[in-house]
Amino acid sequence: MTTSWAELMSEIENCSACPLRAGCQRVVPGEGSPTADIMFIGEGPGADEDRLGRPFVGRAGELLTKMIHAIGMERAEVYICNTVKCRPPGNRVPTPEEMAACRPFLRAQVALVRPRIIVLLGATAGRDVLGDGFRVTRDRGKWVEKKGVWIMPTYHPSALLRDETLKRPAWEDFKQVRVKARELLGG
Numbered sequence: 001m002t003t004s005w006a007e008l009m010s011e012i013e014n015c016s017a018c019p020l021r022a023g024c025q026r027v028v029p030g031e032g033s034p035t036a037d038i039m040f041i042g043e044g045p046g047a048d049e050d051r052l053g054r055p056f057v058g059r060a061g062e063l064l065t066k067m068i069h070a071i072g073m074e075r076a077e078v079y080i081c082n083t084v085k086c087r088p089p090g091n092r093v094p095t096p097e098e099m100a101a102c103r104p105f106l107r108a109q110v111a112l113v114r115p116r117i118i119v120l121l122g123a124t125a126g127r128d129v130l131g132d133g134f135r136v137t138r139d140r141g142k143w144v145e146k147k148g149v150w151i152m153p154t155y156h157p158s159a160l161l162r163d164e165t166l167k168r169p170a171w172e173d174f175k176q177v178r179v180k181a182r183e184l185l186g187g
Helices: 005-013 047-052 059-070 096-113 123-130 157-162 164-185
Strands: 038-042 079-082 117-121 144-146 149-154
Touching: 005 096, 038 059, 038 096, 038 123, 059 157, 059 164, 079 096, 096 123, 117 123, 117 164, 123 149, 149 164, 157 164
Parallel strands: 038 079, 038 117, 117 149
Antiparallel strands: 144 149
């Protein structure tokens, strides 16, 4: 198991466990506070993320940053990453094999950050963390507790950009995250 951020970043950078690394410009491990109480997990890097090597920097990232701010936090206070660290071609959904190849990295990130709350952004992150039976339309907004970590699945910000009717339920989910954070962390 990875024991340090430096070791983990090196492992991610040098990974060849699936074909995604060969087709991307840059790996996108994640960013934010290495001791964040709240971790956000999305699907995978898009074109902007692949170019810059940073998660959630495109339109969906701008919306996520606004949503984080709306619950009284700054982006630098949380940790943001994706289920896969390399961009799938054409922004397609990562395959189960690609997610499985990256899962040790995601688990290492969770182990290093040790968040109290994880917010799963979209169906792909939900299935990767909660299992194949996860359905975002059915399961979003419902807390799951695993190993002392509270997990809230919600819609991916890109879905909110495609369908504005999802913004209200996503905002309700984020308000629940704010309440849970206050309950667990005080403030």
